[in-house]
Amino acid sequence: MSDSLRLALIVLACVAVTLWAWRRFHRRSFWLIAAYPLTALSVRATWRKVALGCGLTKKRARWAFTLTPGALVSTGTVKVRRRFRRVAVDTKPWMWLPMPTRHGWRATLRLLEGQIPDDYAQAAERLAHSWGVHAVRVSSPRPGRLVINTTIRDPLVQVDHLPPSTELLKVTVGRLETGKPWVIDFRTVPHWINAGATQSGKSNLANALLVGLAPQPVALVGFDLKGGVEFTPYAARLSALATERAECTRLLADLIGMMIDRMGLCRMTGARNIWQLPPAVRPVPVVVLVDELAELYLMADKSEKDDIARTSTALLRIGQLGRAFGIYLFCSGQRIGSDLGPGVTALRAQCSGRICHRVNDPETATMTLGDLDPAALVSARAIPAETPGVAIVASQDGQWYRARSFYVAENTAEHAAKTYAHLTPSWDDLTAAQPVDVPA
Numbered sequence: 001m002s003d004s005l006r007l008a009l010i011v012l013a014c015v016a017v018t019l020w021a022w023r024r025f026h027r028r029s030f031w032l033i034a035a036y037p038l039t040a041l042s043v044r045a046t047w048r049k050v051a052l053g054c055g056l057t058k059k060r061a062r063w064a065f066t067l068t069p070g071a072l073v074s075t076g077t078v079k080v081r082r083r084f085r086r087v088a089v090d091t092k093p094w095m096w097l098p099m100p101t102r103h104g105w106r107a108t109l110r111l112l113e114g115q116i117p118d119d120y121a122q123a124a125e126r127l128a129h130s131w132g133v134h135a136v137r138v139s140s141p142r143p144g145r146l147v148i149n150t151t152i153r154d155p156l157v158q159v160d161h162l163p164p165s166t167e168l169l170k171v172t173v174g175r176l177e178t179g180k181p182w183v184i185d186f187r188t189v190p191h192w193i194n195a196g197a198t199q200s201g202k203s204n205l206a207n208a209l210l211v212g213l214a215p216q217p218v219a220l221v222g223f224d225l226k227g228g229v230e231f232t233p234y235a236a237r238l239s240a241l242a243t244e245r246a247e248c249t250r251l252l253a254d255l256i257g258m259m260i261d262r263m264g265l266c267r268m269t270g271a272r273n274i275w276q277l278p279p280a281v282r283p284v285p286v287v288v289l290v291d292e293l294a295e296l297y298l299m300a301d302k303s304e305k306d307d308i309a310r311t312s313t314a315l316l317r318i319g320q321l322g323r324a325f326g327i328y329l330f331c332s333g334q335r336i337g338s339d340l341g342p343g344v345t346a347l348r349a350q351c352s353g354r355i356c357h358r359v360n361d362p363e364t365a366t367m368t369l370g371d372l373d374p375a376a377l378v379s380a381r382a383i384p385a386e387t388p389g390v391a392i393v394a395s396q397d398g399q400w401y402r403a404r405s406f407y408v409a410e411n412t413a414e415h416a417a418k419t420y421a422h423l424t425p426s427w428d429d430l431t432a433a434q435p436v437d438v439p440a
């Protein structure tokens with residue numbers, strides 16, 4: 001081996017090791033400086049082929065000129081006598097230069113005539129495979145424009161730790177696939193459904209919520225028909241906890257009474273909701289955590305029929321009116337299907353916050369997310385069992401995202417419940433009649 005060849009091999013090996021170490025220890029700068037420019041150029045260079053393969057091109061008539069008649073091949077070889085002639089060519093949508101994002105890249109396209117964003121949403125999986133990326137999502141910021149967001153590898157395989165919550169009734173419970181925080185904000189989206197198969201991460205999410213809300217001036221109420229095994233360890237921070245049907249009925253009746261009371265207070269002061277009341281008389285907001293919603297609707301024998309009807313009506317009333325009076329629902333369950341009765345379907349309609357963890361049956365995904373994009377259903381059913389806590393989330397911007405909750409162990413939630421036990425309002429104080437004298 002000549003000296004120059006040996007030197008070249010040593011240099012190549014050094015470059016390869018440097019690139020590997022750079023990518024391994026500072027992935028973000030490696031992506032921005034080394035990988036992204038090459039990716040952007042290759043995406044632009046291959047866009048015609050990719051668009052053609054994914055069925056996103058349109059035939060358009062173009063003037064073509066040839067010096068060798070018979071060699072025009074865009075629609076197959078044709079014999080031509082004239083050197084100029086109109087031929088049908090496949091036109092790709094115009095793509096601006098892809099821009100880097102934290103987990104991939106983003107490109108803006110101009111839609112061709114007759115195309116709609118849904119055409120691209122349906123081709124998203126084909127695009128992801130063509131580019132060799134984890135996922136492709138599309139959105140349309142304005143008519144005629146489309147933004148393609150790609151994620152190179154699943155950012156949800158590892159998410160960091162729960163940050164402290166700083167705003168009232170707003171908790172960052174995890175991370176979206178875009179890298180942005182996954183926020184549950186009860187003042188924007190008051191009622192939530194949290195569905196998923198067993199071991200999919202529902203309780204972990206409830207733990208995250210509890211840890212976020214525990215230091216805030218809010219009352220937490222638990223309904224735990226799993227005999228109290230989920231919420232009893234957090235009892236110190238719960239103003240009330242119901243673990244069997246009779247308790248649930250009583251507690252719901254109290255909540256309805258509290259809501260009616262708050263209605264009267266608002267009416268008296270001319271306020272439309274508790275947030276318009278002077279802080280001195282504003283009642284404490286209440287977050288109701290329900291575990292295994294289906295248990296509230298299941299009938300063991302006919303004697304429970306009236307209780308179930310009462311429970312169902314009370315939950316529905318809270319769903320309909322609770323937002324204005326500071327009573328919010330967070331309902332978890334393995335199945336939230338119409339087979340549980342019309343009460344569940346009506347309650348579901350009131351819960352605009354939707355979270356669907358891994359599910360076993362397509363029906364639960366359909367019930368939880370069915371009125372969103374059908375692509376959300378496909379994504380929900382593709383969540384692997386190895387990543388508990390991953391869910392499809394209907395977000396406040398009207399879109400759906402894949403997201404993963406921060407891991408919050410039971411003992412962390414228990415510790416938070418004990419630490420902030422002194423902030424727990426007593427149930428008697430909460431349900432006591434509201435003051436009538438309102439300071440000016």
Ligand SMILES: Nc1ncnc2c1ncn2[C@@H]1O[C@H](COP(=O)(O)OP(=O)(O)OP(=O)(O)O)[C@@H](O)[C@H]1O
Pocket residue numbers: 196197198199200201202203204205334388389390404405406407408
């Ligand atoms: N975001 C997450 N990151 C890492 N591990 C998680 C996450 N969410 C849940 N897990 C783990 O997955 C397992 C199941 O979670 P969890 O108990 O929350 O599921 P579940 O849906 O409530 O199950 P079940 O219905 O049986 O109570 C637990 O061991 C939990 O620690």
